[in-house]
Amino acid sequence: MTYEEFADSRLAALLRYAVMLTGDPHLAQDLVQETMVRVQLNWRRVDRADSPERYVRRMLTNQFVDWRRGSWVRRVLLRAEPEELAVPTDHAQTTADRDQLWSQLARLPRRQRAALVLRYYEDLPDAEIAEVLGCAVGTVRSAISRALATLRAELVEAC
Structure with a gap:
């Protein structure tokens, strides 16, 4: 190739x-x-x-x-682009929720964020994520667990 x-x-x-x-x-x-x-x-x-x-x-x-x-790069603000939705919903709330998620993801450490993207967006198994990040499988699992715990805590705090 x-x-x-x-x-x-x-x-x-x-x-x-x-x-x-x-x-x-x-x-x-x-x-x-x-x-x-x-x-x-x-x-x-x-x-x-x-x-x-x-x-x-x-x-x-x-x-x-x-x-x-x-x-x-730290000065770049992360904003979500609104996407077309098939079902009519409250666009303002959808955009606010998306912006909040981007903001929360932006505050995660780089490796945790990369691990989440590789797992939930790229749908890669732990072994491949470990290979991409250059770390052990256990480190990947720990990073994902910590990232999700941080996001959950921020979600509870926001409510």
């Missing part, structure tokens, strides 16, 4: 994953662009990996974790 074939087939999925990590479609585009530049520069190594997609997802996750350490 060539770099171009890989980029054509996986770019949209990587962008969706990055949006879930960052909470901002524009920042996600920047993250994917920078990651894909690195992928292209190291394509021979990526292509030799057992699963190039997993390798690139790990690169993207690591890039996200490193980016969040920069001071300019």
